[in-house]
Amino acid sequence: MRERHYPSDTPDAEWAVLEPLLPRPACCRPTGGRPEVHPRRNVVDAIRYVNDNGVKWRSVPVDFGIPWRTLFGFFQRWRASGDLARIHAELHEQVRIHDGLNPRTVAVILDSQSVKGAETVGADTRGFDGHKMINGRKRHLTVDMRGMPLTVMVTEASPHDSVPARDLLFRLSLTHPEVTVVWADSAYGGPLADWARTRLGLTLKAVPRRKDQDGFAVLAKRWRVERAISWVMRARRNVRDYERLISHSEAHITWTTITLMTRRLTQPPRRPRTNSHPVEPEKEACKPMPIRLRTELPRPIRLAPAVLR
Numbered sequence: 001m002r003e004r005h006y007p008s009d010t011p012d013a014e015w016a017v018l019e020p021l022l023p024r025p026a027c028c029r030p031t032g033g034r035p036e037v038h039p040r041r042n043v044v045d046a047i048r049y050v051n052d053n054g055v056k057w058r059s060v061p062v063d064f065g066i067p068w069r070t071l072f073g074f075f076q077r078w079r080a081s082g083d084l085a086r087i088h089a090e091l092h093e094q095v096r097i098h099d100g101l102n103p104r105t106v107a108v109i110l111d112s113q114s115v116k117g118a119e120t121v122g123a124d125t126r127g128f129d130g131h132k133m134i135n136g137r138k139r140h141l142t143v144d145m146r147g148m149p150l151t152v153m154v155t156e157a158s159p160h161d162s163v164p165a166r167d168l169l170f171r172l173s174l175t176h177p178e179v180t181v182v183w184a185d186s187a188y189g190g191p192l193a194d195w196a197r198t199r200l201g202l203t204l205k206a207v208p209r210r211k212d213q214d215g216f217a218v219l220a221k222r223w224r225v226e227r228a229i230s231w232v233m234r235a236r237r238n239v240r241d242y243e244r245l246i247s248h249s250e251a252h253i254t255w256t257t258i259t260l261m262t263r264r265l266t267q268p269p270r271r272p273r274t275n276s277h278p279v280e281p282e283k284e285a286c287k288p289m290p291i292r293l294r295t296e297l298p299r300p301i302r303l304a305p306a307v308l309r
Contacts, residue, residue, distance in 0.1 A: 054236030127158025
């Protein structure tokens with residue numbers, strides 16, 4: 001076994017949680033196959049290294065002992081087979097049970113994030129977000145009330161948030177039929193709320209900005225998904241979008257959330273919050289300044305008559 005000295009390496013406690021969830025090797029399946037040469041733990045450590053440090057696949061350090069093509073093959077096969085999504089779903093349930101909650105959540109929070117696309121992103125899978133002036137892709141994220149990511153979808157940055165949200169809500173209703181309430185900002189309101197209620201049976205509630213809000217303010221429920229987006233951005237591979245395929249972008253975000261949940265499982269459970277999160281109170285309505293009216297006409301200015309010469 002290689003010596004683990006990178007911050008992204010899997011500790012023994014996290015490996016004990018993650019190892020039973022990995023797919024069985026091909027040699028252990030009924031179809032048969034050759035035994036794997038490289039240890040699974042080294043494969044997971046190398047994928048997490050690429051995801052956390054944002055290096056190229058060709059730049060993987062040699063101390064992992066795995067050729068970069070073999071490592072990328074593991075990354076691609078686990079994504080295409082659905083094993084990566086299965087691992088994410090099972091870890092999400094374990095985290096909720098670990099915190100003393102119901103393994104299935106009924107309320108989620110939805111939001112999106114636009115990120116710049118590198119030159120490796122093709123023109124057919126990128127767009128321009130005119131609102132945020134970003135040329136790249138847009139990530140749509142749903143989290144539970146604890147902020148744990150539930151569903152991730154990557155699209156072009158050009159469409160309005162309500163357009164790809166239909167696909168995201170449809171995926172959410174298929175994979176998590178227990179969800180009944182979705183919180184989002186005002187961009188997801190209007191016809192999308194009626195469509196979600198009639199077609200999917202979801203109640204889409206908007207959390208608009210305050211009328212007196214000037215700059216940034218902590219809004220109820222929406223701060224949880226904003227915090228989850230900041231967690232995703234801690235991995236340098238997710239700071240920009242470098243992937244040619246959208247599915248690979250989603251896989252990197254999924255690996256980031258898997259690392260987040262395995263670390264959460266190795267820590268003491270978090271107590272449920274008894275009081276609501278402190279939200280900035282609304283400012284008191286400013287009284288209009290009184291208008292002073294003049295009741296007396298101003299005195300006329302009398303000029304001295306010009307001296308005639």
